[in-house]
Amino acid sequence: MYLIKRYLSRFSSTEKGMLRFTALDFTGENIIVARKVLHLRDICRFVETIIEEVKKSFRDHLLFGLDVFDVDWSPGMVHEEPRNRSVNYSCFQDPTNSFHKHRFDLVETILTHPSLHGRFHFVSKEGRIIWKVGPCFAYMGICHEVEMLLFSGTQTSVGEPARASEIASNSVRNVTGGTIRNIVVLFQYFCMMGTFNKTSHFTGRDMTMMQVPHPEIG
Secondary structure, three states: OHHHHHHHOOOOOHHHOOOOOEOOOOOOOEEEEOOEEEEHHHHHHHHHHHHHHHHHHHHHHHOOOOOOOOOOOOOOOOOOOOOOOOOOOOOOOOOOOHHHHOOOHHHHHHHHOHHHOOOOEEEOOOOOEEEOHHHHHHHHHHHHHHHHHHHHHHHHHHOOOOOHHHHHHOOOOOEOOOEOOOEEEEOOEEEEEEOOOOOHHHHOOOOOEEEOOOOOOO
8 A cells, every 4th residue: 555655646755744545455456545446557557658658759759750779779788887976977978888879879860861851950051050949949849748758657666755856856967066966777777866765754864765767767
């Protein structure tokens, strides 16, 4: 029951209070909300549906239906240095990772593929690439929709954050000034690190807590 309750409160925070709940039995696989019964398998189906919607958006919209890369592609071994504090470092910048080597493939496709010629840019007399504002902003809008799907899938699969503000404080790269990233890859799992949890109410101190979203979403 508690596991299901975590998903229901995914967009709030623990410090804002606990959601009262009940269930049909003691299996821990169902919960009654607003006189309706929600089963744990419904949460699973919701996350799987999000994954399929994200893949479809990638294929049809972000990749224009072209064979830029396979959305089911696996990067294999992800090289990561969790203790690396160098400015701008992340696993995405690590030259040993295969996805780092292909980071410009999509831009190259947009600039060179015959079916996309002139859709997002034109070349000036000086030979400079001039980006078209309208089509670029429309593409960014689609990117934002996909990001929101990924956000929903992530928050649903990891449960509510201890503090709501932690949603907005995720950093993929080390930032100048001493801010160390709290998103890393550990044991080949995409992980988000928090420093506040329920025990903080009793101990009066923050403790490191790792959240791991659905592996495919990660």
